[in-house]
Amino acid sequence: MARKFLSGNEAFAEGIRLAGPQVISAYPITPQTIVVERLSEMVEEGSLSAEFIHVESEHSALSCAIGASAVGARAFTATSSQGLLYMAECLTYASGGRFPIVMMNANRSTALPWNIYGDQRDSISLLDSGWIQCYVENAQEALDLALMSYYIAEKKEVSTPFMVNLDGFVLTHTYEVTDVPEKEQADAFLPGYETENKLDPDHPRNLGFSVGPEHNMAFKYKEHLGILHAKEAVREAEERFAQIFGRQYTGLVEAYRTEDASFVLITLGSIAGLVRETVDRLRERGEKVGLLRIRYLRPFPNKEIAEVLGNVRAAAVLEKDISFGNEGTVFSNVNSALHKAGIPVPVSGYIGGLGGRNISSEEIEGIFEDLKSEKRKTMFLGLGGEGEWV
Amino acid sequence: MKPYLRDRIPETLAELPDATAYEAGYLVTKNAGWRSSRPVIHQETCRGCLKCYLYCPEGVIFQDGGKVKIDYDFCKGCGICRKICRFGAIEMEEEK
Numbered sequence: 350m351a352r353k354f355l356s357g358n359e360a361f362a363e364g365i366r367l368a369g370p371q372v373i374s375a376y377p378i379t380p381q382t383i384v385v386e387r388l389s390e391m392v393e394e395g396s397l398s399a400e401f402i403h404v405e406s407e408h409s410a411l412s413c414a415i416g417a418s419a420v421g422a423r424a425f426t427a428t429s430s431q432g433l434l435y436m437a438e439c440l441t442y443a444s445g446g447r448f449p450i451v452m453m454n455a456n457r458s459t460a461l462p463w464n465i466y467g468d469q470r471d472s473i474s475l476l477d478s479g480w481i482q483c484y485v486e487n488a489q490e491a492l493d494l495a496l497m498s499y500y501i502a503e504k505k506e507v508s509t510p511f512m513v514n515l516d517g518f519v520l521t522h523t524y525e526v527t528d529v530p531e532k533e534q535a536d537a538f539l540p541g542y543e544t545e546n547k548l549d550p551d552h553p554r555n556l557g558f559s560v561g562p563e564h565n566m567a568f569k570y571k572e573h574l575g576i577l578h579a580k581e582a583v584r585e586a587e588e589r590f591a592q593i594f595g596r597q598y599t600g601l602v603e604a605y606r607t608e609d610a611s612f613v614l615i616t617l618g619s620i621a622g623l624v625r626e627t628v629d630r631l632r633e634r635g636e637k638v639g640l641l642r643i644r645y646l647r648p649f650p651n652k653e654i655a656e657v658l659g660n661v662r663a664a665a666v667l668e669k670d671i672s673f674g675n676e677g678t679v680f681s682n683v684n685s686a687l688h689k690a691g692i693p694v695p696v697s698g699y700i701g702g703l704g705g706r707n708i709s710s711e712e713i714e715g716i717f718e719d720l721k722s723e724k725r726k727t728m729f730l731g732l733g734g735e736g737e738w739v
Numbered sequence: 740m741k742p743y744l745r746d747r748i749p750e751t752l753a754e755l756p757d758a759t760a761y762e763a764g765y766l767v768t769k770n771a772g773w774r775s776s777r778p779v780i781h782q783e784t785c786r787g788c789l790k791c792y793l794y795c796p797e798g799v800i801f802q803d804g805g806k807v808k809i810d811y812d813f814c815k816g817c818g819i820c821r822k823i824c825r826f827g828a829i830e831m832e833e834e835k
Contacts, residue, residue: 447758508757546758553763560759561770567755575757 350534355527357520360488361427361453361513362387363527364495366397367535370425370451372417374402374410379465380517381429381455388425407432411439411452418448419556421547423499426450429517430457430471437475443510444479445572446557447546449502450510451495452480456618456669457517458704466705467517468669469618473646473678479572481511481579482646484617488525491515493598496530496539497590501582503542509576516619516669518705530594538593580648601650603642604657606632610639612720613658615683616667617643620701620708624667627713638717649682655690663695663720667713667730669702676727695723701730774816776831780807784828791820791829 355363362384365373373392375385391397400417404410407428414424428436433454443450454472458464472482481502485491494513502511515521548556560568583600591597603621606628607613614624621642631638641657641664643650658664668679675681680698687694699716701708712730719726728734749755780791785807792800792807799810800820809820821829 445759447760546760554760555763556758556760558759558761559770561772564749564755567752568759571752571755571757 350531351529353527353529354524355488355492355529356383356522356524357488357491357515358383358455358522359387360492360525360527361495361515362391363529364492365425365451365453366391367530367532368425368451368496368499368539369397369423369535370399371422372400372402372414372424373426374404374413374417374424375426376404376407376410376428376432378407378429378432378455380457380467380521381427381432381453383521384427384453384455407435408439411436411443411450414450414452415439415443415446415448418443418450419446419546419548421542421544421549423503423542424448424450425452427453427455429455430459430465433471433475434459437478440475440478440480440510442557445568447508447572447575448510449499449508449542451498451502452510452512453495454512454514455517455521456514462704464704465517467519468703468705469514469516470670470703472512472514473668473670476647476678479509479576480647481509481576482514483511483644484514484646485520485644486619486621486642487520488523488527489596490598491520492527492529493590493594493596496535497586497598499542500539500586500589501579503544504578504582505544506578507575507582508544508546509572509579514618520619528594528596534593538589576648583645599644600653601643601645601648602653602657603644605640605642607639607641607657607661609637611637611662612717613639613641613661613664614667614713614716615641615643615654615664615679617646617679618669620667620669623708623710624713627710627717630710631714631717636717643679646679646682649686651686651689654683654686655692658687658694659690659692661694663697663723665697665699665716665720667699667701667708667716669700671700671703680727695725697724697726697728699728699730706731769812771811771813771815774814774834776816776818776833777811777814778809778816778818778820778829779832780809781828781830782806784826786826786828790823790825794819794823
């Protein structure tokens, strides 16, 4: 194991080198570019044995990865923002075809107005595309997920593509000291990809056929069951990962100081770091506050969220997303989880950080202060909407 | 043509593949639902030249025991075979 000073993009590239995909196809887009630049350098210097395919667009990047996966290769691609949206057509081909491709998405706002900075509207707008979606907090988690994502996606009963999301710039371009495991350790963790879902001259198969109304829904049901199986696969992957690398992750969510908390802030991605610090500061003042970080948006942690929020007085969701005309999508999903569990906790929805707008520790403190009223609110952080419940 | 293909229409979830992949030759659905008229080959007029086989865009014309036949599970009813047959051996019949 080596300790290196790496950006989020570089850490992820190291993780992908250790996972050893046979095919990498990608098209550059800020703030994702560095991850594929590093990977192309690794291929050139020989530290990664892979076909690195330059393509002419993101649509081709994912199509190419699907083609590679369809001959049984481990495939990787990466994108961001408009690039991810341009890939949207291919996302469902990958998930419906049950190809366990891993993609890194650098979360970035979507046009217009044109903007290269971070928010999570790109990936969250594609929650229904059938991909596993994970949101990481720091460079170490990014590297570790590059390895774990393949383990989870390639489990036979899962066979679902995996999107790992890193906040653009805030995580992709900031540097942290990161443990980089040895290749032998990575190989011990991650077995080679074996599948029958491939073009193989010795066992000829039809791939990607059409299915009419009679059976189409059954295929969609199987796809749904596959991504649900990822819950168990996440648990198994993290247990195995802890045994080999000594780092223990916490499953679909991470609860921080929530055991006796009265007020909990739910969020995802790199902003969780600042919320954690704010929680510590408020705890020193005797405030009973906690953080619930959602790590996986798909499969969605309904049960885990209900368990943490069962005894709190109020909670809020802070997300870098808005479903225009309604509310934040994470907020909708959290409310659904609580409703199904019969938990009447008032939850407020805060939209923040769109287009890279800063979220300050004081604003997070303000959310915890607002929660004491135990009233539901939805608002754009720092802009308005306070008290309006449409 | 492989007649066994349509002998295995899946009826339970377990009989369906998990991915959209199955052993070659096996199709999950028939595909002829929108045909409004069907080509019928009059065997006494047919010379077996197979020009219709060459022109059929769906590849559903085949030989069986020396006779030219049409796979109606996949024929779309376009009528190209009728038009191309120089012996007038193919007629279109309206689907009821």
